[in-house]
Amino acid sequence: MKKNSVLRISAIALVVLGIIMIYIGGFYAPKVMLPPIITGIGFFIIAWVLKTLKNYQWAELKKL
Numbered sequence: 001m002k003k004n005s006v007l008r009i010s011a012i013a014l015v016v017l018g019i020i021m022i023y024i025g026g027f028y029a030p031k032v033m034l035p036p037i038i039t040g041i042g043f044f045i046i047a048w049v050l051k052t053l054k055n056y057q058w059a060e061l062k063k064l
Contacts, residue, residue, distance in 0.1 A: 007054045011047040018043030 018040040025036025 011050045014043045014047035
């Protein structure tokens, strides 16, 4: 697997896990549980960073 495909798959997996965790913490639990919601948002941030790194890598390769 190429590096970009690994970054893309991991970013998609993190977004899906983030959505699931926010759903469990905010809607499925009897009361709103903050730890799963905060962790889900953290997954979104990590996925965003991976996407940004991938775009930065492409920009650097185009300069060469």
